[in-house]
Amino acid sequence: MITHNEDIAALFDQLANILEIEDANPFRIRAYRNAARTIRQLPQELSELVEQGADLSELPTIGKDLARKIVEIVHTGNLQALENETRNVPLALLQLTRLPGLGPKRVKRLFQELNIKSEDDLRKAAQAGKIHILPGFGEQTEARILEAIAAHAGEEHRVYLDVAEQVGRRLLDRILGMPGVTRATIAGSYRRRRETVGDLDILVTCQAGSPFMDRFTSDPEVLEVVSRGTTRSTVILHSGLQVDLRVLADENYGSGLHYFTGSRAHNIAIRRRAIRMGLKINEYGVFKGEKRIAGETEEQVFKAVGLPYIEPELRENRGEIEAAQRKALPRLVKQDQILGDLHCHSKASDGHNSLREMALAAKALGYRYLAITDHSSRLRIAHGLDAKRLARQLDEIDRLNEEFQGFQLLKSSEVDILEDGSLDLSDDILERLDLTVCSIHFKFDLPVEQQTDRIIRAMDHPAFNILGHPSGRLIGEREPIRLNMERLMTAARDRGCFLEVNGQPKRLDLTDTYCRMAKELGVRLALGSDAHSTEQLDYMHFCLGQARRGWLEPRDVINCLSLTDLRRLLKRA
DNA sequence: GCCGTTTTCGGCCCGACTGTTTTCAGTCG
Numbered sequence: 001m002i003t004h005n006e007d008i009a010a011l012f013d014q015l016a017n018i019l020e021i022e023d024a025n026p027f028r029i030r031a032y033r034n035a036a037r038t039i040r041q042l043p044q045e046l047s048e049l050v051e052q053g054a055d056l057s058e059l060p061t062i063g064k065d066l067a068r069k070i071v072e073i074v075h076t077g078n079l080q081a082l083e084n085e086t087r088n089v090p091l092a093l094l095q096l097t098r099l100p101g102l103g104p105k106r107v108k109r110l111f112q113e114l115n116i117k118s119e120d121d122l123r124k125a126a127q128a129g130k131i132h133i134l135p136g137f138g139e140q141t142e143a144r145i146l147e148a149i150a151a152h153a154g155e156e157h158r159v160y161l162d163v164a165e166q167v168g169r170r171l172l173d174r175i176l177g178m179p180g181v182t183r184a185t186i187a188g189s190y191r192r193r194r195e196t197v198g199d200l201d202i203l204v205t206c207q208a209g210s211p212f213m214d215r216f217t218s219d220p221e222v223l224e225v226v227s228r229g230t231t232r233s234t235v236i237l238h239s240g241l242q243v244d245l246r247v248l249a250d251e252n253y254g255s256g257l258h259y260f261t262g263s264r265a266h267n268i269a270i271r272r273r274a275i276r277m278g279l280k281i282n283e284y285g286v287f288k289g290e291k292r293i294a295g296e297t298e299e300q301v302f303k304a305v306g307l308p309y310i311e312p313e314l315r316e317n318r319g320e321i322e323a324a325q326r327k328a329l330p331r332l333v334k335q336d337q338i339l340g341d342l343h344c345h346s347k348a349s350d351g352h353n354s355l356r357e358m359a360l361a362a363k364a365l366g367y368r369y370l371a372i373t374d375h376s377s378r379l380r381i382a383h384g385l386d387a388k389r390l391a392r393q394l395d396e397i398d399r400l401n402e403e404f405q406g407f408q409l410l411k412s413s414e415v416d417i418l419e420d421g422s423l424d425l426s427d428d429i430l431e432r433l434d435l436t437v438c439s440i441h442f443k444f445d446l447p448v449e450q451q452t453d454r455i456i457r458a459m460d461h462p463a464f465n466i467l468g469h470p471s472g473r474l475i476g477e478r479e480p481i482r483l484n485m486e487r488l489m490t491a492a493r494d495r496g497c498f499l500e501v502n503g504q505p506k507r508l509d510l511t512d513t514y515c516r517m518a519k520e521l522g523v524r525l526a527l528g529s530d531a532h533s534t535e536q537l538d539y540m541h542f543c544l545g546q547a548r549r550g551w552l553e554p555r556d557v558i559n560c561l562s563l564t565d566l567r568r569l570l571k572r573a
Numbered sequence: 574g575c576c577g578t579t580t581t582c583g584g585c586c587c588g589a590c591t592g593t594t595t596t597c598a599g600t601c602g
Binding site (some may be wrong): 025026027028029030032034035061062063064065100101102103104106107130135136137138140141188191199201219222227228229230232244246259260262267269270271272274277280281282283284365392415430500 | 574575576577579580584585586587588589590591592593594598599600601602
């Protein structure tokens with residue numbers, strides 16, 4: 001059996017959670033959590049590193065002990081230390097700490113005093129009125145527990161970026177319209193462009209003494225107020241999205257934004273750096289003793305700890321602070337450097353707009369080119385085009401291109417990669433195309449090396465340019481296909497092929513960590529909205545976010561090239 | 574349990590809100 005990084009990280013998280021219930025040294029607990037986070041962000045599999053005999057303690061947050069434990073997990077599939085702990089604390093208890101208001105201390109008390117081990121036990125005890133008589137609990141806590149269980153409040157609930165953006169922008173508009181408000185920004189993982197959003201963190205600055213919090217918590221968009229203070233509130237919107245709102249004075253905007261943007265790991269690292277320099281950082285500013293030396297802007301905060309500005313997408317404590325220190329931060333690719341979109345559909349296959357409508361919309365966005373990549377015929381469900389229909393589309397593109405000034409439609413196709421690695425179009429029609437996006441839409445479950453071989457065989461075809469949505473995952477719906485990504489990327493680089501970063505909010509494929517791996521391996525990437533309508537051309541900014549999280553610069557992205565340079569690159573020598 | 578521009582030992586980010594309490598522990602972000 002193969003042990004994946006996620007399995008190892010999950011075991012460390014479980015151990016951390018159990019140790020927390022057992023009231024162990026909080027810093028030891030943090031060490032396990034830090035390690036789990038490191039492991040989840042690794043692009044390569046630890047099982048491979050173990051096989052190669054690599055020294056795992058060279059990884060950040062992994063010391064001698066954790067390196068040994070990782071080897072143990074890879075070899076046995078188990079972690080003895082975790083098994084030892086579960087003799088005292090049943091694993092099921094961990095589920096209970098997910099309920100709001102129930103942390104390790106209270107869960108432990110419930111277990112010891114009432115032998116409560118599951119959500120079911122907890123519900124029965126609460127209904128029987130046994131909870132509120134325990135020390136540290138009360139009537140309200142008991143009622144809240146029942147509510148939380150009924151509302152399935154402990155379940156993970158993350159939303160796609162497009163949904164978060166829609167809900168967030170609408171709410172932001174309302175907040176900006178409230179009296180006394182000077183500024184409002186969505187911070188948190190949304191600002192860092194993480195691939196999904198668990199809640200919206202909104203920072204508001206307003207004039208002193210304004211009754212903003214009353215206005216906000218009584219807004220019709222708000223379904224429920226979870227907590228409410230003078231500077232901080234948590235609410236649930238009708239859409240089900242949780243909003244954490246923080247109010248500060250205008251002069252605290254920079255330090256507040258930095259604090260509220262996170263990530264937590266980045267903030268901790270920055271604050272530790274500040275301590276070493278004899279400073280203290282909180283949301284109100286950077287302090288030297290009693291004296292406040294920065295806080296109005298984020299630039300000031302970074303400068304106070306001797307660093308240049310770090311873009312939000314980089315703030316994950318994945319080396320950005322060290323890079324900033326060395327003045328080696330990437331100059332991240334920006335929207336206005338994207339000269340065209342390399343993946344979209346028209347109504348010839350499963351899109352909603354005509355070629356002309358797609359072209360005009362792309363031109364209006366300032367693009368120089370747009371590749372029309374309707375499906376090939378293997379994908380029947382999407383009305384894929386056979387050679388005959390595609391040939392007619394290519395003729396139409398020729399006619400349309402004569403109308404445009406400074407803009408071109410590129411002749412293309414999203415070609416299915418068949419099970420044996422051949423392409424779903426004949427060579428004579430492939431030769432007429434400017435480029436191809438080649439994708440897998442079936443046989444997702446092949447073994448890892450077989451799936452990798454399939455794609456590399458496809459890349460051997462001289463018409464292969466871009467591997468579309470490489471992992472095929474659908475966030476929350478379908479797992480990624482199993483690939484040897486390092487071998488695949490190396491093969492792509494050696495053949496002059498590219499990998500896509502797909503902008504559909506459910507795909508975001510490649511992920512940020514694989515973008516970064518591609519950059520390190522020297523493979524260039526193609527950003528594609530995969531738009532199925534003119535409006536969805538805007539999805540470009542979603543894949544741009546992942547690209548930026550993956551440290552990509554304009555030179556790493558082929559659609560930053562002029563049309564002439566791009567055409568040259570697409571002709572594989 | 575990790576880590577080192579003070580350190581191989583002694584630190585480890587920081588503050589707000591709630592509920593149950595009479596001064597704070599627990600939880601959360």
